[in-house]
Amino acid sequence: MARRRDTTRQEQGRAAPAGERWFAELVPGLEAPARAELQRLGARRLEPVADGVRFEAAQPARLVREARLVAAFYLALDFAVPRPKALLGDAAFRRLSEAVARVAGPHGRGTPLSGGPFDGLRLAAAGAGSPVMLRLGEALAGAAGLGFDPEAGELVVRLRPGRRGGWEVLVRLTPRPSSARAWRVCNRAGGLNAVVAAAMNELVGVRPDDRYLNLMCGSGTLLVERALAGPARRLVGVDLDPAAVTCAERNLQAAGAAERCELLAADVAELDAGLGRFDVVVADAPWGDAVGEHDANRRLYPLLLERAAALAAPGARFALLTHEVRLARRLLPAAPGWELVRELQVAHGGHNPLLLLLGRR
Ligand SMILES: C[S@@+](CC[C@H](N)C(=O)[O-])C[C@H]1O[C@@H](n2cnc3c(N)ncnc32)[C@H](O)[C@@H]1O
Structure with missing residues (x-):
């Protein structure tokens, strides 16, 4: 009884x-x-x-x-x-x-x-x-x-x-940790911990009139978490790899958020004003821990910062998670249009990437 x-x-x-x-x-x-x-x-x-x-x-x-x-x-x-x-x-x-x-x-x-x-x-x-x-x-x-x-x-x-x-x-209290989200039906190597993604969105701000751009979206973790956190004017994810875009699409479907989001298979370097302007940009950039990727990142990171600035509306916020800590610290002072608001060292899968919160100058 x-x-x-x-x-x-x-x-x-x-x-x-x-x-x-x-x-x-x-x-x-x-x-x-x-x-x-x-x-x-x-x-x-x-x-x-x-x-x-x-x-x-x-x-x-x-x-x-x-x-x-x-x-x-x-x-x-x-x-x-x-x-x-x-x-x-x-x-x-x-x-x-x-x-x-x-x-x-x-x-x-x-x-x-x-x-x-x-x-x-x-x-x-x-x-x-x-x-x-x-x-x-x-x-x-x-x-x-x-x-x-x-x-x-x-x-x-x-x-x-x-x-x-x-x-x-x-x-x-739960059979799986809370970071194992029910919406995740597709995973990819280097997928972001959903708790870290949710925190990145929270730190950069969740506002209903935001136009939100997830560059290098991979399996869509940041985009899905942002869609679930509340309304937005626009929600867009971009990745170079069409297989990543398909994976993000599946996760968005499972989360019931696919219809509110736009996905695009494209190289960040080639994004132009045709995509529109955004109030929030987020990216979990390639880790660069495999031989050869560091060189690619040395070319990619300046482009990423420059393209993000070009697509950012006045006053936009940018949350960038990077394992290329030294490269990001070196590039940032000269990055066009961005100023550092805050930085945090975050634990992620045995690594300690840097979370940079930037503001559009
Ligand atoms: C660390 S992963 C992102 C993981 C993602 N946050 C997730 O949760 O699955 C980095 C992504 O950047 C993408 N990428 C690498 N170079 C790119 C480029 N030039 N333009 C667009 N995407 C790129 C890769 O295809 C990969 O999906």
Whole structure:
């Protein structure tokens, strides 16, 4: 009976008992816009920690559904135990398995909080392969009615030493991280993390009368995220590679945004005034980490900055994500028409590209 009442409360979006703590894993470098988004969506008592932020929320399901700038959401629990083995003790294990059941729902079928079913449970912890961790993982999976799958389990339970002693347990609320968007039906090598794309759009500003141009759009991550963030006067994506344009088209279709966007297979160098003027330009330029690409980028980057300026309306904003940190820093002071507003170093797939926010002079 108690369980049924809980489910009903969750469905009404009033799930969280007072004082319950949640954890949002954030992309390093993008903490500030992500924290602002969390507060806008109702998170309270934010407490920044090394790789994210802890918070309270009356409607955590709303946060999970609507936040675009968070890498993953977790239910957070602190255990005053000296080592993980003690989590197998009666009281600690009961509390832990109740938390897992709250996220997983009956037999891992999911809850309004998770938004979907889970296939298997895994532990993510230093020493996850040790006998104690394996016992704990198996016991938790059994209590939740799930299989224990140390490699690919979708219900992720993270264990790590607590900040004030003891152990912290984080139960991921969704079967996949939030950056794995439902709209992504096509991916390409070098595809941008959707959380980084959403943050780039947020930092450069989302206004309903913007004419928005995504140069070198690849699979369309920036364009899709911008279309989903709100109305715009125009939304245009351009890529040299027709296969990239087809891929972006598929993702836009899946996002239900294809009809609002224009896609063009073209070389940035050849874009001219015929395309129109834009209030926002964004680009995630070629990485240049393969031999030979650096040379191509030395020719491409000046052209990119020059063409972006030519297509930019007065007062336009330009967000450029680049792995060519030294090249971009060298070119920027002499770049025609652009002044540096802000720069951020962002973590992306083991790299630390530079996010440049530029303003049209
Ligand atoms: C890092 S990828 C962009 C990835 C994209 N943000 C995504 O999420 O899939 C760089 C893209 O630049 C495109 N590109 C390279 N040179 C170009 C040029 N001269 N004109 C237009 N696009 C170009 C490539 O085809 C590639 O799709």
